[in-house]
Amino acid sequence: MDNLQVLCARCHRHFTDHPVEFAKWVSKSVGDNVYEYLYKRAHSNVKVDWQAEYERLKEYATTNKIVV
Numbered sequence: 584m585d586n587l588q589v590l591c592a593r594c595h596r597h598f599t600d601h602p603v604e605f606a607k608w609v610s611k612s613v614g615d616n617v618y619e620y621l622y623k624r625a626h627s628n629v630k631v632d633w634q635a636e637y638e639r640l641k642e643y644a645t646t647n648k649i650v651v
C-alpha cells in the first residue's frame with residue numbers, strides 16, 4: 584500500500600513529465616526509508632509471484648472489507 588499514489592489527471596500528467604519532482608514528492612509523502620525500500624524493490628531482478636500477490640491482495644481486501 585506504500586506504493587499507491589492517488590493523483591488527479593492534471594497532477595498525473597505533471598509528474599509524468601517531471602519524474603525527478605515525482606520522486607521527491609513520493610519520498611516526502613512516504614518517508615525516506617519507505618521510498619528507498621520501494622526504489623530498491625522496483626530496480627531489483629526479483630520476479631513477482633503474481634499468483635501469491637493476487638492471494639495476498641484478496642486476503643487484504645477481505646480483511647479490510649473492500650468490495651472489488
Ligand SMILES: [Zn+2]
Binds near residue numbers: 590591592593594595
Ligand atoms: Zn491534482
